[in-house]
Amino acid sequence: xxxxxxxxxxxxxxGAIVQINCTYQTSGFNGLFWYQQHAGEAPTFLxxxxxxxxxxxxxxxxxxxxxxxYSYLLLKELQMKDSASYLCAVRDQNSGYxxxxxxxxxxxxxx
Amino acid sequence: xxxxTQSPTHLIKTRGQQVTLRCSPKSGHDTVxxxxxxxxxxxxxxxxxxxxxxRQRGNFPDRFSxxxxxxxxxxxxxxxLLLGDSALYxxxxxxxxxxxxxxxxxxxxxxxx
Numbered sequence: 001x002x003x004x005x006x007x008x009x010x011x012x013x014x015g016a017i018v019q020i021n022c023t024y025q026t027s028g029f030n031g032l033f034w035y036q037q038h039a040g041e042a043p044t045f046l047x048x049x050x051x052x053x054x055x056x057x058x059x060x061x062x063x064x065x066x067x068x069x070y071s072y073l074l075l076k077e078l079q080m081k082d083s084a085s086y087l088c089a090v091r092d093q094n095s096g097y098x099x100x101x102x103x104x105x106x107x108x109x110x111x
Numbered sequence: 112x113x114x115x116t117q118s119p120t121h122l123i124k125t126r127g128q129q130v131t132l133r134c135s136p137k138s139g140h141d142t143v144x145x146x147x148x149x150x151x152x153x154x155x156x157x158x159x160x161x162x163x164x165x166r167q168r169g170n171f172p173d174r175f176s177x178x179x180x181x182x183x184x185x186x187x188x189x190x191x192l193l194l195g196d197s198a199l200y201x202x203x204x205x206x207x208x209x210x211x212x213x214x215x216x217x218x219x220x221x222x223x224x
Contacts, residue, residue, distance in 0.1 A: 004153075031211065042115075042201060042215040043154065050211075087153050096167040097209050098144070101153030 004102035006088050011108045012078055020073045020105045022088035030093040034062050034073045037085045037104065046073070046086075075107075083109045113138060115204050115216035123222045124192050132187040132219045136204030143185040144213060145177060146201040154201055160185050161208040189221075197223045 003025045012018040024032070031050045035043035047055055049064035049071060061074040075082055085106050089099040116135045124130050136143050142161045146154035156169035160179035174190045183204075189196055199220050203213040 033212075035215075042217045045212050045214065048211050089153070097142075097159060097205075098156040098167055098169060099146075099154075099213060100156065101146075103151070103153045 004088055004090055004100060006086075006102045006105045008103070009106045009108070011110060012075075014078055014080060014109055014111055016078050017074065017076050018078060018107065020075070020086050020088075020107065022071045022073070022102060024069050024071070024088070024090045024102075026069070026090055026092045026100075028093035028095075029066055029069075029090065031091040032062075032064055032071050033089040033091070033099060034060075034071075035087040035089065035101075037087055039084075043087055078109050080109050080111070083107060115140075115202055115214055117200075117202050117216040117219050119219060120217070121220045121222075123224065125224050126192055126194060128192050128223075129188065129190045130192060130221060132189075132200050132202075132221070133184065134187070134202030134204075134216060135184045136202075137214050140204035140206055140214070141183050142205045142208050142210065143179060143183065144203045144205070145185070145187045146203065146215075147171075148199040148201055148218070150198070157187070159208075166208065192223045194223050197221060 006022045034046040037043040047062035085104040087104045088102040144159040145157040148154040158168045163179045179185045199218045201218045202216045
């Protein structure tokens with residue numbers, strides 16, 4: 001099985017930078033995903049990491065360290081619309097192509 | 112280009128009833144996965160369909176069953192509904208089995224009374 005841990009809630013100020021951490025335990029790591037989910041809406045894909053290192057996409061970056069079972073999502077120049085839940089999900093080769101999600105981190109961006 | 116669509120948007124049922132939820136994948140996608148998301152939790156994988164067959168299943172009882180049609184659309188059926196089945200049911204499609212990115216639909220909010 002997999003254990004995925006991420007903070008329950010975070011608060012940050014508009015214009016600032018926030019880092020959302022995710023740790024996981026898996027025997028057959030095969031990719032880590034970040035999704036954004038606004039209340040009452042579908043999760044939307046943000047990033048995918050399968051190799052160690054940093055992937056940058058505009059204001060969002062995602063980092064992976066497979067040896068440490070650790071990832072983070074970095075959000076820069078925060079905007080009010082970034083207030084949402086951020087879901088970390090791991091794919092395990094022993095579980096095929098299913099995504100195993102953490103409980104999500106609820107981010108509140110304040111003025 | 113239409114994304115993933117699901118119907119109905121909301122549904123209210125009583126305990127013991129049966130429900131069918133529907134999903135149409137994103138254009139060009141042939142693989143559909145279903146997830147259950149309880150309030151305040153992350154989505155939990157139910158099962159995945161490819162080429163009209165269930166390819167993988169999560170830790171859900173047999174009351175949860177599904178189907179995929181030749182046009183790649185899919186149905187999720189839940190029998191003998193329990194109060195604990197109240198959740199948001201999400202459908203996700205991908206370009207092929209094993210594709211890196213799954214695209215989610217807006218979900219069906221099921222309430223069991």
